[in-house]
Amino acid sequence: MKHLPKHLRPRWRYLAVGIESWPDAKIGRRAFQREVWYAGQNLLGDPGSADADLTVVRFAFEDGTGEALVKVRHGELEAARAAIACVDEIDGSPVGIFVRGISGTIRAAEEKYLGRGGQVSEERNVVFGNEERVAVVRDGSADVRLDDAFAGATDLDLA
Amino acid sequence: MYEAVHARPDGDSTVARVAKTAADYGFDGVVVLNSPGTHATYDATTVRDEYGVDVVDGVEVRADTKREASGSVGNVRSTHTVVAVAGGTPALNRFAVENDKVDVLTHPMARGGDFNHVLARAAVENGVRIEFDLSGVLRQSGGRRVRTIQSLRKLREIVDYYDTPYVVSADPASHLEMRAPRELCALGEQIGFSSEWIESGLREWGRLAERNRRVLSESFIEPGVERGRYEKER
Numbered sequence: 001m002k003h004l005p006k007h008l009r010p011r012w013r014y015l016a017v018g019i020e021s022w023p024d025a026k027i028g029r030r031a032f033q034r035e036v037w038y039a040g041q042n043l044l045g046d047p048g049s050a051d052a053d054l055t056v057v058r059f060a061f062e063d064g065t066g067e068a069l070v071k072v073r074h075g076e077l078e079a080a081r082a083a084i085a086c087v088d089e090i091d092g093s094p095v096g097i098f099v100r101g102i103s104g105t106i107r108a109a110e111e112k113y114l115g116r117g118g119q120v121s122e123e124r125n126v127v128f129g130n131e132e133r134v135a136v137v138r139d140g141s142a143d144v145r146l147d148d149a150f151a152g153a154t155d156l157d158l159a
Numbered sequence: 160m161y162e163a164v165h166a167r168p169d170g171d172s173t174v175a176r177v178a179k180t181a182a183d184y185g186f187d188g189v190v191v192l193n194s195p196g197t198h199a200t201y202d203a204t205t206v207r208d209e210y211g212v213d214v215v216d217g218v219e220v221r222a223d224t225k226r227e228a229s230g231s232v233g234n235v236r237s238t239h240t241v242v243a244v245a246g247g248t249p250a251l252n253r254f255a256v257e258n259d260k261v262d263v264l265t266h267p268m269a270r271g272g273d274f275n276h277v278l279a280r281a282a283v284e285n286g287v288r289i290e291f292d293l294s295g296v297l298r299q300s301g302g303r304r305v306r307t308i309q310s311l312r313k314l315r316e317i318v319d320y321y322d323t324p325y326v327v328s329a330d331p332a333s334h335l336e337m338r339a340p341r342e343l344c345a346l347g348e349q350i351g352f353s354s355e356w357i358e359s360g361l362r363e364w365g366r367l368a369e370r371n372r373r374v375l376s377e378s379f380i381e382p383g384v385e386r387g388r389y390e391k392e393r
Contacts, residue, residue, distance in 0.1 A: 020335060042300060043349055078345040085342035088298045096335035098184060099342065141179060152172030152334045154179050156209060 011074035014057070016100040016113030017084060019066040022150040023121070023136040023143050025093035029059040032068060035090045040083040052076040054083065057106060058114065063121050064136065064143060067114050069106060077102065126158040160340045161188040161364035163217065163243075163265075163290075163328040166201070169193040170332035174201035177334050178212040184339035188213030190241050190364050192265070194221050195231055215368040217241030219265060225254040236260050240371045241364075243290070247272040256282040256289075262367055263326055266292040268310035279321040288367065289314065289323055291360060293343060294330035296350060308350050315352065326367070327360025 003009075021027065033056045040049035051073060058069035072080040087097050103109035121138035128135065128144045128151070135142040135158065142158055144151045162181060166174040174191055181189050193199050195218055203214040218239040222228035228244055228251060236242055243263035244255040247270030255264040256278045264287055267274050274289070282289055291314065295307030318325050327347075331337045338346075340361055344354035373379055378386040 022335075042304075043346075078348055081342055081345035082349045085338045085346050086297055088336070094333070094335045096180070096337060098339055141176060149171070151167060152176040154173070154175040154209075156175040156205060157173045 012053075012104070013072050013074050013077055014103050014106055014109040015070045015072055015077070015080060015084065016103070016109045017068045017070055018098045018100050019061060019068060020096040020098075021064050021090075021093045023064040023145075024150075025061075025064055025090075025095070027061045027066065027090045027093065027095070029056060031091050032056060032059060032061070035087045036070065036084060039086040040080070043083045043086050044079055048076075048079055049083070052080045052083065054080060058110065060114075063138075065121075065138070067100075067116075069109055069114065128153060128158055160186050160358065160361035161190055161213070161215070161368070162186050162337060162361065163190045163192045163263075163326070163330065163364060164337070165193060165219075165330070165332040166191050166199040169197040169199065172334040174199050174214060175206050175209070177331070177337070178206045178210045178214055180334040180337050182210040182212045184337060186212065186340065186361075188215060188365060188368070190215040190217045190368065192217045192219040192241070192243055194219055195235055213365075213368070215240050215364070217243060219243040219245055221245040222251065223248075225250050228254055229258075232258065232260050237375075240368055240375065245269075249273060252278055253281075256285060256287045258287070259285040261285070261287050262371065263288045263290055265290040265328075266330070268292075268307075268314060274314050274317055276317060276321065279317045279323045282323045283321055286324065288363060289318055289325045291315070291325060291327045291352075292330050293327065293346065294336070296346060297329055297338065298336070312351055315356075324363065325360055326363045327357050328364075 036054050040054045053071055053073050055071045056068055057071050060066050081099055100113040121136050124135055124137050126135045133144050135144040140155050142153045144153050164177045166177055178189055206214050216239050218235045220228055220231040241262050243265045244261050246252040246264045246267040252267050252272055255261045329338050344357045347357035348354055
């Protein structure tokens with residue numbers, strides 16, 4: 001179909017979202033999209049989530065941290081922010097989620113808020129709570145592998 | 160703005176990790192609300208210097224009966240800046256709001272608890288803050304979440320009418336369960352709170368900590384009487 005004249009095209013905003021989980025979490029783009037829409041529908045209802053759109057347009061996740069770009073209709077930003085805050089678990093892994101910023105174009109959002117990665121994570125033997133453990137250390141944070149779970153720590157907690 | 164958190168061994172993350180995340184999310188401080196039996200070991204000064212986030216040593220008394228709670232509150236009052244009582248049952252809610260040693264009544268609507276005008280008035284009189292616990296809205300789903308939102312609304316209407324002091328928290332038990340203040344405000348707007356209301360509730364933790372630190376400090380003798388510059392050690 002012929003595309004719309006400029007004044008009739010919807011105006012979009014792009015939310016840059018930071019995602020965090022335990023190092024063993026496997027989170028794919030489809031799973032993230034499913035959870036975001038699910039959260040939107042649960043909190044905002046069908047009409048609200050239809051208005052907000054909430055399509056994931058960029059996604060990356062590796063080793064327990066990731067980032068995504070979520071497309072939102074201009075004027076529904078606060079509703080979208082609330083819906084995104086309600087994503088608490090993806091495929092059984094608890095996630096922390098944080099809106100880093102908002103831009104009017106994908107490119108601006110990518111340049112300003114995404115691709116901050118760069119901090120390499122490394123596995124290290126550490127002493128945590130008087131016991132020797134393996135931890136995934138990144139940028140001052142450490143996820144310490146316990147017997148059947150992880151513990152969130154920082155380099156202040158490690159000996 | 161402050162957030163009340165549960166740190167290891169009460170939660171999954173250490174105080175330092177929670178503080179680091181709080182700094183990233185734009186909080187000014189965290190109140191550690193572990194139960195008396197799960198005391199977290201941390202050095203508040205080091206954490207504050209490293210991440211620029213104030214760490215308040217709090218405690219959340221969890222008891223099944225009024226008697227148990229009363230004993231615990233007496234034990235922890237002099238050693239902690241913020242003393243909270245986990246509510247739920249009518250007896251515990253009533254105990255908390257009628258006791259001026261208690262600073263905060265946390266999740267009054269949990270475990271089938273309820274709140275009414277009598278408790279609201281008592282809370283005003285004794286300066287007990289009522290907690291609005293957003294964890295259920297963030298992390299539950301279906302009918303349970305509906306009931307949580309209903310109970311928050313009821314609580315809000317009562318607290319609003321009687322001008323009861325209140326605090327707001329997402330009650331995180333790890334750094335992953337934390338949410339930034341702006342997200343909490345946006346969420347509040349969806350369930351009928353104004354964002355100013357949520358912000359003021361998050362700030363109240365900080366005001367509370369500041370007041371209690373002054374009261375617990377050595378220069379404070381009683382309201383209106385403080386150790387001044389002419390006071391000599393004897």
